[in-house]
Amino acid sequence: MAVIIGIIIVLSAIFGGFILEGGHLGPLFQPYELLMIGGGALGAFVISNDRESRNATFKALSTIFQSARQSRELYLELLSLLFEIFSKVRKEGLMSIEYDMDHPYESPLFEKYRLVTADHHLVEFISDYFRLMVSGNMDPFQIENLMDNEIEVHHQDGEIAIHAINKLADGLPAFGIVAAVMGIVHTMGSVGMPPAELGSLIGAALVGTFLGILLSYGVFSPLANLLDRKLQESTKVYQCIKVAMIASMNGYAPTLAVEFGRKLVSSSRRPNFRELEEHLRPAKKAGNR
Template sequence: MFQIIGIVMLFGMVFGSYLLHGGKMDVIMYTLPYEMMAILGAAVAAFLISNSLPNIKGTLGGLGKAFAGPKWKKTDYKDLLSLLFALTKTMKSKGVIALESHIEKPAESTIFQKYPRIMKDHFAIDFICDTLRMMTMNLEDPHQVEDAMEKQLEKHHHEAAGPPHALQAMADALPALGIVAAVLGVIKTMGSITEPPEVLGGMIGGALVGTFLGVFMAYGLIGPLAARLQAIVDEEAAFYKIIQSVLIAHLHGNAAQISVEIGRGDIPSTAQPSFAEMEEHLSATPVDA
């Protein structure tokens, strides 16, 4: 919502001030299709050249995410902690054998099935199951497990950060591409140097529209969208960091409730449930069905 309001304000303030100052839109509107073809078309072409197919798809999906916001809400964080509570409680009270059926086939697990939104995130499920599987194979050194989890998180975050980096690269290129379009306009103008001043003035004004559009789109639109998308990626990364915190706390011998409380501290403040809320949510979580 705020992104849409910001875009409306962006266009209103910039073009409104231009019109109030006596500017005329006819020069901009006349040259706009050609300048956009040169600037935005070249930016998209450079984007396609410099990115892989998964990154291109991720960027297109990321544009929607920039408006929708992070996918994980407060209830999702509570569900994640409840899931981890049930798994660690089962492992501690009933042993490794009771846990194996859940982590080998999570789609059939009575514990995992209670959290369908988390089940849709394949990385989260694989991250949980792979780590617990290492524990069942007697890898119980918290430092070794933490290092292995950290490497997985770094790889995932690096891949997730590809789309905002691609958008930022496009934003960085737009001012230079605007200059390219402006230079082409100047070349065209110089080819008509014998025209009267009023004609040359219009042609020069049209050429400068290219510079304006490049800077305007870079710092007013694409750059802010890239920053917003990067912030969302960073916030969503906290979801997976919670998994690491809880499971490592469990390896250190803490009770399931304590491990969950340690993980609760990693939840972003805007979505963090209170201690009482989490206690109430955990009281309704069965250990093993």
């Protein structure tokens, strides 16, 4: 919704100001200029990106109207899940979670946390590293290094679409200039026409430059910034898991381990200490039985 509101504000301010100063919207309607700009930019996008990049870009653009998944409720569920896993490992040993990690969607540990299981990437990240802990003899430093590398790959994958959209935004003003030049060429070929008609042709040519700049700085560049912000937030979830797991591997109690993870959450989404304690209370009671 915020994206739509922002675009409406941009268009209303620009076109509204134009009307208020006495302009008319009719001359701004230049479909052929838009065809040259849009078609040129689309062609350049296809040339400069492989299938993986194009698919990633279209997938990312489909999420711009969705609210962020990284809510306070998700972090509460995530930290509670980690607490239960840590507690079970501390009480019954690593082998006790082997089935849970091999079959997370059938596990009693995971099934209570629907917001976590709704994101298969999160479930895979958690189960993979606990599975490594169960089946291997890796120390915390090795696990941490591997996690850092995977988080970096996740971030790089997310940046593919952002870079593609940024490049598209950078190219739109240039294609606007190309469309304007084509309009000027057409105008120069019509110098015998009356001044009023020549003025109309020149105005139509200048619309090309206007549209290129508007689409670049008013639409596509802000969309790239929005996707970058979403990527930063999605990366923090994995960092939160990493810090909590490494703390647990280093011997910290489950309560302290999840507290380490809580500190990695953005302040706007971070549950406070009392909220987390309240959320962990049922799991602590069940563990004391």
